[in-house]
Amino acid sequence: MAETPLQNPGTLNLTAKAKTIYAVLMFVGVITFLILLMNNPERAWHAYLTSFFYFVTLAVGGLFFTAIHHMTSAGWSVNIRRFSEAMTSFLPVAFVGAIALLLAGDYLYSWLNPEVVANDPLLQHKTPYLNRGFFWIRTIGFFGIWLYFAKILVGRSLEVDKTGDDKTTLSLLKPSVIFVLLFALSYSLFSVDTLMALEPHWFSTIFGVYCFGGMFQSTMAFMILTILYFMKNGQLKGYVDENHLHDLGKYMFAFTVFWAYIAFSQYMLIWYANLPEETIFFMPRSHGSWMWVSIGLLVGKFVIPFFALLPQWAKRTPVHLAAVSVWILIMQYVDMYWLVYPNLNHDEVVFNFSEVLIFAGFWGAFLFTTTRFLSKNSIVPTKDGRIHESMHHHVVY
Amino acid sequence: MDKLFTTLENLLRPKGKKGLAGIWEDDHKMVEAARKTREMGVKKFDAISPFPLHGIDEAMGIPRSWIPWVTFIFGLTGCAFGTWFTWWTSAVDWPLIIAGKPFWSLPAFVPIIFECTILFAALSSVGVMIGLCRMPTIDPHTIDPDLTCHKFAIFVPEDEPGFDQAKLESLFKENGATDVRQTEF
Numbered sequence: 001m002a003e004t005p006l007q008n009p010g011t012l013n014l015t016a017k018a019k020t021i022y023a024v025l026m027f028v029g030v031i032t033f034l035i036l037l038m039n040n041p042e043r044a045w046h047a048y049l050t051s052f053f054y055f056v057t058l059a060v061g062g063l064f065f066t067a068i069h070h071m072t073s074a075g076w077s078v079n080i081r082r083f084s085e086a087m088t089s090f091l092p093v094a095f096v097g098a099i100a101l102l103l104a105g106d107y108l109y110s111w112l113n114p115e116v117v118a119n120d121p122l123l124q125h126k127t128p129y130l131n132r133g134f135f136w137i138r139t140i141g142f143f144g145i146w147l148y149f150a151k152i153l154v155g156r157s158l159e160v161d162k163t164g165d166d167k168t169t170l171s172l173l174k175p176s177v178i179f180v181l182l183f184a185l186s187y188s189l190f191s192v193d194t195l196m197a198l199e200p201h202w203f204s205t206i207f208g209v210y211c212f213g214g215m216f217q218s219t220m221a222f223m224i225l226t227i228l229y230f231m232k233n234g235q236l237k238g239y240v241d242e243n244h245l246h247d248l249g250k251y252m253f254a255f256t257v258f259w260a261y262i263a264f265s266q267y268m269l270i271w272y273a274n275l276p277e278e279t280i281f282f283m284p285r286s287h288g289s290w291m292w293v294s295i296g297l298l299v300g301k302f303v304i305p306f307f308a309l310l311p312q313w314a315k316r317t318p319v320h321l322a323a324v325s326v327w328i329l330i331m332q333y334v335d336m337y338w339l340v341y342p343n344l345n346h347d348e349v350v351f352n353f354s355e356v357l358i359f360a361g362f363w364g365a366f367l368f369t370t371t372r373f374l375s376k377n378s379i380v381p382t383k384d385g386r387i388h389e390s391m392h393h394h395v396v397y
Numbered sequence: 398m399d400k401l402f403t404t405l406e407n408l409l410r411p412k413g414k415k416g417l418a419g420i421w422e423d424d425h426k427m428v429e430a431a432r433k434t435r436e437m438g439v440k441k442f443d444a445i446s447p448f449p450l451h452g453i454d455e456a457m458g459i460p461r462s463w464i465p466w467v468t469f470i471f472g473l474t475g476c477a478f479g480t481w482f483t484w485w486t487s488a489v490d491w492p493l494i495i496a497g498k499p500f501w502s503l504p505a506f507v508p509i510i511f512e513c514t515i516l517f518a519a520l521s522s523v524g525v526m527i528g529l530c531r532m533p534t535i536d537p538h539t540i541d542p543d544l545t546c547h548k549f550a551i552f553v554p555e556d557e558p559g560f561d562q563a564k565l566e567s568l569f570k571e572n573g574a575t576d577v578r579q580t581e582f
Contacts, residue, residue, distance in 0.1 A: 264507060271504045274496070310469070312461070394451050 006238045009382070012230075014375035022368040029361010036354050045107040046344045047355045050336045051362040052101060053194055054218075056094045057211065057332075058366065060146055061219030062087025064183055066153050070169075070176040075389025076247065079239045079380050083226045085157060087219070088150040089373040090366050095143045101194070102136055108343075109135075111200040122201055122277075130200055138193055142186040149179040157381060164383035187212060198343040202281045206266045213259030214301075218332040220252040221325035226370075228322050230379060239380050242316040243395045249315030252328065256309065260302035284346040285338065293338050293349060301331040333359060406535060413538040413581035416554040417562060419569030420541055424450055426573035427549040432456040433568055434551060438559035443582065445540065445550040464529075468522045475517025479510035538582045548575075552582045 036044035065084040069077050101108075110116045110123075111130045117123045123130070152175045160168050188208025196207050204210075224245065230236045270278040285294050308314060308324045315321060337355070344350060381387070421427040424446065431444050435458045444453055453459075483506035487493070492500045527533075540550050553565055569577045 264504075268504050268507065272496070312465075396449075396451065396454065 009235050009239055009378060009380040011376065011378060012371055012374035014371050018371065022364040025360050025364025026368070029358050029364060032354050032357035033361065042107050043344055043350065045104045046340055047358045049101065049108060049194065050333070050340045050355070051359045052094070052097050054333055054336045055090060055362050055366050057215045058219060058222055059087050059090040059094055060183070060187055061215045063146060063150050063153065064180070065219055065223070067149070067176040067179045067183070070153065070172040071180060073173065073386070075386040076244070076393045078384045078387045078390040080223065080227055080244055080248070081157070082374070082377065082379050082381055083223050084219070085154045086226070086370045086373040087222065088154055089369040091143070091147055091150050093365055093369055095147065098139055098143055102139055105132070105135065109197055109200070111197065126200065130197060135193060138189060142190045145182050145186050149175060153179070158377055160383055161378055161381055166385035169385055187215070195339050198340065199281060201277055204266055204270070204278065204281065206262060210259070210262045210266055213255055213262045214332055214335050216255040217252060217259055218329055220248050220255065221328040224248050224252065224321055224325045228318050231318065235379060239391070243393045245318065245321060246315045246395045249309060249321055252325070253306070253309040253315070256302060256305045284342040288347055289349040290342055293334065297331070297334055297338055301328070301335060409533060409535045411531060411534045411537050414554040414556065415579070415581050416552055417565050418540045418550050418552045418578055418580045418582065419574035420576040420578070421549040421573060422547065422575050423573060424549050427551065428453055428456045430569060430572035430574065431551055433572060434553065434565070437564065437568065439553055439557055440559065441557055442554070443552040445544045445552065447545050447547065464522055464525055467525045468518045471521035472514050472518035475514040476510055478517065479513030480506070482513070483509050540580050540582055
């Protein structure tokens, strides 16, 4: 078969219009946050934590996807790797966000208050782990790990763009393996520290895995949307086609099921044992208006995407896949909201435009860093030694 | 007893079709030849390979399998069955109080319902696939023993519309077949 010479995919053309939109989003988000901070600081920080965790998850999810790509010496995903790498560019911003969260910890975490701890034997028992100093060290340590490995994995990948040296690509295997091991620990504990510790009496050993399920699901959704954008404007012609989408769609489907599996495992064991320390998490979430959010989460984050992604055509039809991806990104927010907000109000759902606008502000920052990365670097690592495998990627089933 | 074995044997022994087979040592050439055979107008023919070939479905014009529908429908059936069965056993036929939970406690039964879904879907898919492949068979016709190792073949039955001995022979040879033979499969 004769091959037509491929055009260089180039970089993202980051228009002034797009920049303005991101700036407006960020501005609106910051203003809303500040207004809410003056009127109801507790609620402001809960809204902040919801969005913050959401985007840290996306950024670390991008890094994790990059790492498993290198770890398995994958060939098929070379042409889409730059998009997962782009997501990691939010990490430095997230680090600044984490410092803000640490400073505002008293609005969120009761165990930071010595008076509360003094009257609570259970919390005293947990002080070796749940204390201010160690909380700071851990959080900064986690970001240190992520930033360091992002610098190695993404930095060397960009080097290959210039040199085309296969040795550099191969040298990423080892740090990827180390990262994946550290990732399991750091991301689990990060979710324990920031989300589970909102209710310090509660514990669930599967909680980190639960967050990881949603992470992979939403990371795939965001990557698919980015890829569809570039496919639509023609820059990926010859590089990425519906076969790559099919595989990403399968990932998204698999982790939809995985998330539900883990979520149910967590629920069933707690329901069965019926211990007060554990049911304390599900009590508010299964009463009043929160019950509807819980049911909505089950239907919206599992049942709908499950059936929507089940047929083969669903994973190969761009419009359909885009719709499901947007839906999953929304449901991921609902999930984060469901984890955080009952801590603010046990009895009723608290939600209005301020949560939406703060979320939009974070989107502005996230899209700004990701698109800036893609506008500076080639959107396909064209000099990667395994690129031919990705060019002829063919999915049968 | 002997009669039973004869009946069984007749049932399981495949009735071969006479036809023309081309044999290749290069899978890419074979896939190309399969494409050309289809373009020549032959609709139903067989390709034999020791391992799954990329692009052969598309080259032979094989439509997407309908087995996924069997999987899906039996999965739903299994789900419904599991739900009904756990309800009937635990809440109707033999109600037991366990840990003070209601007789009909969905969370406890979800694993069973889930397993029933998987069991029904998996067994039905495998069963239908075995049936479709006409397995098991006794003493099936073989074109060439090397086809299980390093060779590839295309077999066109004689009674297939569009079958043209001379044309097929030259098509196979032009596309790199190492051997073309009259055979039964």
